[in-house]
Amino acid sequence: MPVPLSRDLPEEAAPLFQPTNVQESPTWRFLSSVNTRYGLSLASYYDLWNWSTSAIDLFWNAVWDETGIIGYKGDHVVDSSAKPSQNVPWFSNAQLNWAENMLQNRSFTKVALIQTTEPTPSNPDPELKTCTFGELYNLVADLASALLLNGFKTGDRVASYSSNCIENVAACLATSALGGIWVSAAADFGPDGVLERFEQVQPSFIFAVDAVVYNAKIHDHLSKLSLLLDGLSSVVPVQPKTIVISTGHQAPDPARWCDDWIDWSEFVKSGKDSKLGRTKTGEIEWRRVSFNDPLWILFSSGTTGAGRPKPIVHRAGGMLLQSRKEFAICGDLRPDDVFFYYTTTGWMMWNFLVSGLATGCTLVLYDGSPLRDPAFLWHLVDKLGITIFGTSAKYIDQLSKKYKPREHHSLASLRHIYSTGSPLAPQLFDWVYEYIHPNVLLGSITGGTDICSLFAGMCSALPVYRGEIQCRMLGMAIEAFNSNGTANPPDEPGDLVCTKPFPCMPAGFWPLPGFGTEEAVKAAQLRYQQAYFGEFDGVWYHGDHILITRSMKGNGGGVVMLGRSDGVLNPGGVRFGSAELYDVIDMCFPTEIQDCVAIGQSIENGTDERVVMFVKLPEGQMLSEELQQRIKGEIRKRRTPRHVPGKIIQVEDIPYTLNGKRVEVLVKKIVNGAPKSSVNPATLANPQCLDIYVEAGNQLRSEVQ
Template sequence: MPHINETILVDEAATDVKELWRPSAPETTQIYDFMTRVNKKHDLSLTHYNELWTWSVSEPAKFWEEIWHYTSIKAHAPYQQVLGSDKVMFPRPAFFEGSTLNFAENLLYPANSPDENAVAIIGATEADREYVSWKELRERVRQCNNALKEAGVETGDRVAGFVGNHANTVVAMLAAASLGAFWTGVSPDTGVHAVLERLKQIEPKVLFADNASLYNGKVHGSHAKVREIVGELPKLEFLVVFETAKVADFNMDQVRPVCGKAVGYRDFLSTVHNQAALMEFASLSPEHPVYILYSSGTTGAPKPIVHGSLGTLLQHKKEHLLHCEIRPGDRLFYFTTTTWMMWHWLVSGLASGATIVLYDGSPFRPFDSEGGNGEMAMPRLIDELEITHFGTSAKYLSMLEQAALNPRNHPHRPVSLKTLRAVFSTGSPLAPSTFEYIYSSIHQDVMLGSITGGTDILSLFCSGCPILPVHKGEIQCRSLGMAVSVYDYAGNDISASGEPGDLVCTTPFPAQPVMFWPPGPTGLEKYRKSYFDLFGPTIWHHGDFVRLNPKTGGVVMLGRSDGVLKPSGVRFGSAEIYNVLLKHFADEVEDSLCVGRRREGIDSDETVVLFVKPNHGGSMPADLAARIQATIRKELSPRHVPAIIDACPEIPVTSNGKKVENAVKQILCGLNIKIGASVANAACLDWYRNWALERS
């Protein structure tokens, strides 16, 4: 642990709080309405978001009770107590004890009762569109629910999906949740080893799988992968195959589970004895699991993180209604795979009466007929499907920025984006230059919600806010009910100083995981070590390196705290380096990775190493390293300047596109680690191993 007097480096650029957007009618928003109701009921006079946030974290029981009522949670039995303890976060305190509910019921029958013939889901691929009404969605879930019951699925069983982002996946998940089974999803582009690292731990009873997927204009069959996966799951009783694409080589006999059955989805539904059976929703406790997600697993086997039904539902409805201003009939899109937490966040849009837009395919298809590289594919989808809220990764937006795309002034078939009201970005820090790009080239009047949270909480710590301005480079606010602070390693709260430190949460919240798998002492100890090992049972330590702007209340993301750079005891985040490269070297550098190297017994101090991948696979110009160093010195400080800059052929990333800093850092430091299968392009790590050996 660093010494208490460790220097904290403050980026001078943090004083730039340029306002890029301001809401025109904040009094018409749902969050303003919520604040008005809180004032009336609790005899308060809150007038500003920061005042509302302060009340929400100082009175957590009252706040979450108001969220329960405002978001109209549908329960079978009323709660007896809102919150068991407002201090200790580990062991996890109980929320809304005594109540029972069903997660799937809240998504299928939202309180605002949309017209049953209105569109609930739009499923889009590179080639096709599917429109599913609320009535049809409920019927499809009913049929799948009955088939799962006939297959012997009960409360507490695990149901898995090796599936893409389409309507059938949502149907299968809702059917499983309606019975009280736990859903876990893995995208079909995931390697077999990575799939098995996850599924072997949770032992699913039923596995849904796509027979193929369409990506980048090509159909990719899944038969070989499915056969390997099924062969390693001895307790699997049913494999159910969706005919997602027309393929001729999917042999059902060859993918049959060791002690079970393999059936096509239509046959799975048709074998139900009572085809007219009504759907019954299991009445379950608030902490009953609904989802199992996984830690990144970049340096070992991923940990299965189990999320409860009420916590997930409350958080998502709060975020959608209050922070994102999503209303019934709005069209919510997020470019995501079924593995990523944002898929679950997207699907919960149903609980607010929104139409969710699912996209399965490349974000750059179809290619432009005029010879472009497909950058207009998503802007055209926004116009075609009248999307109101568009979410994606920071990496995708930076790629559009590097391409200098202006969709509304495109020389061939420009788009209007007239329905677009919000753009959401997460997955990695959004560069300040990309903030300006959105407003100059995408749309001048949208709420840019740079958001951050994680798989760990399946929701957000910091988010957008429709009654606050957007400032360049900043997440607008700390989310309601989330007592986010910034701590140094000595456990001091440095939030008010504007200095960078670790993101922590100091008040219990309902979206804390209910457990780590497996249940029992082993999972409990993994839980404690993951979040409460550093500061104890009252402080959630998340692992992000951030800075809070005392002037605006905004949050600046600086990267993961395990990747914090500390040359000469000075701490700063890799995102600061990446932002400079994107702003000044986008034409020369396609991607980059910045890590620290300190080898035990060899190095007395940490050396900052910057790897750059030159654009178009070319070589690095002789003077590029010197120019990058000079620019970083000017833009940041002499202490930010990497000591070593070298070209690399590829940047290791997870399946969600996140840079794998920690694995490379450990390789450079000479640590013998097991690289998890979650590194999507793990083969490229051999280059870094060779690099480290050559410079030993």
């Protein structure tokens, strides 16, 4: 992928945004606090970042205190001499509860959640649903009671196959309140894909909605839920209790309900009546767990190896401490903010959004298409007074081609716009400031499912430069490594690594010790080490190709994302592994397709990519239009519309390495313009087949120029 930003910049390029009153920002207040506390003389963000990544024990200890974490901290932080690959424990004596920290506010007047959906012909003006902090606390208490009434035990997995609604947030909070482990899959995911995830973690409960809205249409969800449960019945020993949320999008149909499903309202009422899990004063009996105990499980997009998506277990304390640092110290999220992020419940940005509750601000939950009516979300900005607007780079790119919000809306409330999912092109920085808001902090951010947080991102004390993520986040010792395993100087591309331990490192892959057989636990530990520590000795390898710029105005260097280091597919900013496509092909076309390889082709001047699948058919067979449509149909049905290849091309052979590994990255590079001479043929079992990919690449690139 070409570098999306020229580095021929003057020593001090003009920023697109310059914060005012920097010394009143939370970052600067934190800098002043640690100077006083530790007798330091830090004078810039770069100074603070350097200290935060060298004295990691002192830094994270200060973050706990600065952000007011509720819980017992203890006197241990971390072994600061350890390598990331050792995955050492953090705050070994600490006891805390994530949900308790989210629900500090108990006001019955302050709104915690606002839920809205995309308009449909039958409901052109959807009613807003609101939930105050006091109401949310009571709902969580009743849900926790109902879970206990139905046999919940600490460490149980509670799963969601739901839309972005108030009930889903409450179920997550109730699970955490009791020391459970939250697992979520987006409602737009096919039941086969969800089965691949849930069968690995064997949830005791599943929360699901009866319908969802997308593209102004109501889509039934009960049929997908039934298929998922049918699949689970043959692979898990105990069937999960299923709670169904009636969304009001469609009329109830009792005939389609299974006898053992539980209606959400009845479930909540049973908890309210039984009042389990409460103290004598009525307070939730928060199950405070170890800092390193699991909070939730997210699933890899395929970067961590072939086969099923890998269940990544995130530790409770790491998620809490990292999000508090990001929001309270770096991002300046405030109690009076109204925070919106366009996300499904299966993307880590949902977890990111919900973690904003600890600030006491209002979250906006949206279910539907973001672009069918491009004005709708910006109408919400003005209607609800949204101050923080989060989205994807792909959304901004598509919006720029059809709508200019500033010409139709006031947008006076906006303070920050966040963008993630794929690199935000430099020209889109210009577009945001011209056509959305001229004086907003545009925070391009990057991290991922693997850490469920940020490596680089926003800081309200720093300027915004064209095409750059503002800074490396405090406490995250990221560098751009070259192939020799050393850090590159500024402005030289390399692989994103993290050289010091950080508390939001996953606890591991599922199953953790105590949750599986000894053999399964050891296999998960091996996969974890191979996933993140197999490239460079001892340091976290993230799989992104980046460039860290030279420091300007004390920022320590911005970060430019240059794409993935591996072959992960990323159409529209939705990342997934090619294995999710191969599994469908293997299952549905075992005799018609002998082999295949799927890659991402760069389009839209590098701002997006389309999935291209090359297929090898039995000798004498030709790829028909009918077969192509069946392939696309099965992938759409079993995965999501995002997974569907934009092009399917027949080839004579699929390239493999000498040790039998399918070669994706090499094919991707050739299709995107890399010369054949850049390939070492000695590493391939069949290098002669590359010529067809060179020809295909020439044709594919001509189609998108």
